[in-house]
Amino acid sequence: MLFEERVTVLPTTTTEVTSTPVSKTCQVCSDIASGYHFNALTCEGCKGFFRRTMKAGKQFRCAYEGNCKINRNNRRHCQACRIQKCLLIGMKKECIMSDEQIKRKRELIQHNRIKRIQHEIPELSGDELGRLNNIERAFAESTEQTSQQTDVDIDFTRLVGLYEQFSPVRRSESLTVIKKATNGCIEEVNLAQVLFLKTLGQLVNEVATFAKNLEPFNRLSKNDQRALLNGSIAELVHIRLNKLFDTESNEFIISSHSLNIAESRIPSRLIEEIYRFHHRMSSQKVDDTVVAILCAITLFSPDRPGVEDTDTVEELQHELTCLLQSYITGTRRKNISSFATLLNLLVIIRPISSLMRL
């Protein structure tokens, strides 16, 4: 008993060449060949069949007599004779990639893919783009502002801890000094520290202006605006201060004057955290947009004391986090740290305000 054609149109006559040129005929099943596969001219079907069969090391047995004639229509019915024919016409198992080779290739593909995506066009949705523009503009405008007072409601008593980091101001008398610094009019304090207090006052104003210019911030209640701003101001100021931090000396440097906070009366735990944050942040590759988004994420922290509509704030923060990821992975700029590393900054900066709150 044999598995063969009867009504076939295939072999015999010499005219066959015209209808099916050998150069395009599968040497196994006479289907149309798609090219050389594993060292033989075959169709897509036989190519796949050979790879699967050899890779799995399958063994078949012919249900007939082991010499079935394979063609396009019956090739599925006798795997034994099909694989036999494959080997007969010279298909080579060695041409199949080993698992090791495949693994390596996959890693390569993954690697290339990441590289490619990073260099591609920024793919932000229209919605995200709008929010991004707002944040970028708010940030840019906040730095342009020249030390004038803002009308945003800041609780100065909460800033004592922050100012104390840069000047040995006693709590009892600090309030007036701070108000003066924030409003830009300092005369009496000692020489070098005037600069820092002035800068600090400037930064506090910048931060407030930044918040005020953020669209979603304005949609919150006055109470929540106050709570968010007061709760995050220390972190936000430190993010901006980072530009002035010198990792070599652990000092802040403003126009060639330097300030070492280790000499202040800040608890050493807090100093540690401040150093950790600034070292970490200094090692990041960021642009203004990234910094702006980071500031916004920090600002919209739902767990600040006194926040009422925490759900909205939480949602806003979540959206911003996604926006940051889109910006980083979607954008082609290669000189930006990874999303994960940047978010880590936000975790590391936290202790600065929670320790100050004590």
Place this chain on the structure above:
Amino acid sequence: MLFEERVTVLPTTTTEVTSTPVSKTCQVCSDIASGYHFNALTCEGCKGFFRRTMKAGKQFRCAYEGNCKINRNNRRHCQACRIQKCLLIGMKKECIMSDEQIKRKRELIQHNRIKRIQHEIPELSGDELGRLNNIERAFAESTEQTSQQTDVDIDFTRLVGLYEQFSPVRRSESLTVIKKATNGCIEEVNLAQVLFLKTLGQLVNEVATFAKNLEPFNRLSKNDQRALLNGSIAELVHIRLNKLFDTESNEFIISSHSLNIAESRIPSRLIEEIYRFHHRMSSQKVDDTVVAILCAITLFSPDRPGVEDTDTVEELQHELTCLLQSYITGTRRKNISSFATLLNLLVIIRPISSLMRL
């Protein structure tokens, strides 16, 4: 017998062709064909009939004249003529799998089933894979562990706040209760809360076991191990507690008992943060691996009080974050929340321990 081409047109009366398209008609009984079976276009009925008959080697005899016309309604009446028709239109018994083939196929299915369940984690570099395995195993083993004490150094006084969330234990007397709960031996406390305290003790042990089983954790100094574990234990316990949290009622549910922490003496600020975290986490799509990595990231937070080798911890945490990203984006799994959303969880959970620390 030869293996012929499929015969497309059976010689019959010319009229029947018009009503039913041959391409979907059973060549045996004219019922609707479901496809090719054993080399002929047949219905499900004739497919099954042919297999059963040929496999059992049954012989039938026609009660009439051996030339019954088979159709959908009478096909059951004369098995002899039905099988005759089957063979006539070209059904091949060779296409029926032999017992040996069936046996092998069953083994294959069984084999695949096992492999599929255990081997569902592809991609990731070899290095990452190793770390991932360690984390997964540590997590799995920690949950298997039945409430026995661990030899990991836990500062029980730091747990007071945690336990207070679930039971109105007074600080003065809480220490002994906690120690007993952690060691699994509670008798005296009141009815429903025994369960919760027991569970809490169990979870504390699980968390400690998890940390202990993490390779990189063991490479740290004893001091840092203690600092990391004590600093993150509340967060880690809450991550595990999430499985018991019911977002509808804002209660924790253990074997049909429920506990409402709003009734405890926890500050409302903290309660808010706890709710926020559990709601957020409950809405996440995670698997055990994701949870395990999240736990590990939380554990390796360099800013916990008392950590000395912060650089190493920081580096470990960073590696873990990258691992999480690889796992989520690298694998094709659809039912996992986005990387950004998950990392946001870690920001949201922070207040739980920083508020408790006060």
Place this chain on the structure above:
DNA sequence: GACTGTTCAGAGGGTTCA
């Protein structure tokens, strides 16, 4: 373009059970 591997819907085996 040539030739790897990958994907996935659909074909066709066996199995179940009313």
Place this chain on the structure above:
DNA sequence: TGAACCCTCTGAACAGTC
């Protein structure tokens, strides 16, 4: 018996490297 189901195999279409 056979409709409904589970599973593997198949191969056209596709993706990626060189």
